[in-house]
Amino acid sequence: MTDQPLLDIRNLSIDFPNRHGVVHAVADVSWSVNAGETLAILGESGSGKSVSASAVMDLVDAPPALITSGEIFYRGRDLLKTPREERRKINGKNISMIFQDPLAALNPVYPVGWQIAETLRVHGVDKAATHARVIDLLGRVGIADPERRAKQYPHQFSGGQRQRIMIASAIALEPDLLIADEPTSALDVTVQAQVLKLLKELQAESGMGLVLITHDLGVVEKVADRVVVMQNGRIVEAGTATGIMTEPQHPYTRKLIDAMPGRHGFEVQPSVAASDRPLLEVRNVSRVYGVLPGKVADIGPNAVKAVDDASFVLNKGETLGIVGESGSGKSTLARMLLGLDKPTLGTIRFDGHNLNAMSAAETFRVRRRMQFVFQDPTASLNPRMTVGQIVSEPWAIHTDVLEKSLWRDRVIDLLERVGLKADQIDRHPHQFSGGQRQRIAIARALALQPDVIVCDEAVSALDVSVQAQVTDLLKTLRRDFGLSYIFIAHDLALIRDFATSTIVMYKGQIVEQGPTEALYRDPQHAYTQRLLQASDAHLPTAA
């Protein structure tokens, strides 16, 4: 063993020329990783964090990309000067890589066993030996019944299992270095923790180097030895993980750490006069698939209960967080609140009106008081409409709200309320960033002066620092307009400093609910405890 690093990137610059000029995706970036070490590359979308790692694997398409300078040394050999065919032999054998979305990263039309075996096959492992090795690998990454499962296809596995399969394929030839590009971002919180644990275990066994590309400071804190922080293609800060978390030097790093949800105090539950009736009252609501609404007798033991006997209330000024992992029933619950789905059993009352037993005219009058903000602002804004048209559209439907001559002024007023500028009114959604688009969606939701806004994973798709800005906006609006929110999320930390009370859903049932602070400080249900353990929300509040 010499003291040279396993992988050493020096002064790497990668440009992407486009119609408007040149984007310096990676500018003069240097980092290295040693055997047995975990390096985290931290950055938000567009920071260039993936591009430099992709260059290691020869995955940067040139053209259009242009590697303008730099060296990538693997065990002292400059990969950028190595012929493509030689590099192909290094890929998968010495250095391997896994990706963010394991469903997309696995080929849908081949069995998973075949895909793992392929890594072995292309590097010349004897055919007779591959099958046993595949079964062995699947078992090692925690897939039960590997003999049978090896013959199945990616769509027959859960998200966490798929990532385990990707890992099995990546470690098949015991590489020196594993590059993991956002390996846990697409997974549920508890699954995230399991996958990270598996990666660390494998690293301890084999002594491989691990490069972890992530936007998630929580992940960095848990597994990284060293960190480089990237912004706009440059490294703004580098150091040990603990050093960066405790004493960030660069303002951008400080901003990222400050934006980490769960770092601020709890929101206080507003006091509710006993005489006030709740704004929203959900009582014993179930949604059972394959059964007609009200047909209780048809519910057999095999019925799929997406939501099972859920009850809760939302009072004025309150923010109710609903947290749960995929399949917990939180989206089905949201769809019923939205009126896109009807409860099989139970009632949903809004300000005393039973939402599922109203005349059409009544529905028209009542529904407008409840508005929605969806997860993906790109999909929920019509790309052919201008911002002005999008925000004013509710008034075209509810004609009694606002005279047409006043629309434009009111839209400008709303845009300014959500932190956009008046002169952006005639632009189209694609001219805005993700966070700005979500602001447009919020402005649209505000147009009818609702009492309640339901946010379904409204900030989940946004970068951490943008997330913080949008939640801050929601908080301001709550104060200014006396709004109530139902805030659905899978991220416990986000809910922690935003929701005044919280509901935890698991397999269709509400397993725990109460004021947020009490629930986080003293979780009662085993699942809540597990969820808190797995996420970063249990971290002590920073000063």
Place this chain on the structure above:
Amino acid sequence: MGSFIFKRSLQSVFSLVALIILIFFLARMTGSPADLYLPQDASAEARFQFNEQYGFNDPLIEQFGRFLWGLLHFDMGQSLQFSRPAVDVVLQAFPTTLALAAITMPLVLLVSIVTGSLAAYRPGGIFDRFASILSLIGASTPNFWVAIVGVLVFAVTLRVLPTSGTGTALHWILPVGVLMLRPTGVLVQVVRTSMMTALSSTYIKTARAKGVGSRAIVFVHALRNGLLPVITVASDQAAGIVNGAVIVETVFGFPGIGKLMIDSVLLRDFAVIQAAVLVTALAVFVINIIVDITYALVDPRIRYS
């Protein structure tokens, strides 16, 4: 799978019935066969006799009833032009068209998949531009014009290929070539687009990160995913070959079902028109079933139950 084919067959019965009704009445709107089969100065007596003999004097609905009854016994009536059962006439012509399609379609698939995949591998490259222009020309040039120009160039001027008929292998070159043109042009573009999508998928990145070679990336990883939309369009084109066959068989004097249909329409040979359309429809139905099965073979996410 068996129950799936059964269900599909039941569904197709409805479209077949609609087709039968349509073709029966549409054919009779072309006029009276007596005008064509008897001399122009034939007496009213003779016309009446002719119509009586073939049942054309009966009310239309009665003729239709008789047609349906015959259909249940696999009897499609007598051909006027050949004085033989219409089914025999059609089944005699059918193998020629089937052979034409069976030679054409695999060649179309081979050429378009290879060309489209190579074009997609380097979009914007020289090969891609060349392929795009040629496929556009192929897809948009009228069949009959190419057929006639083909005869002029290869048969009349160069004298390397026969003008018409079926005798030797040489007789097949021009008809197959002309018939291939449009489906190949269309499919190259479909393959190119769908392979470009497949090649930009994350699983291709995974394969490259595993060290898989570029040939296997294109033809093992991308192609099987890229094939799905291709199968859909290819089945449509296969059915379209029947249309093409009408023109190609007429120009090259090929005794297939396409030429038979045109001749029968011109001669108001109702029984043969009906039989030919029905047989063609059945062939299209079989193609669709094969396509559905192919889907399930190519994509494990599709399962019929």
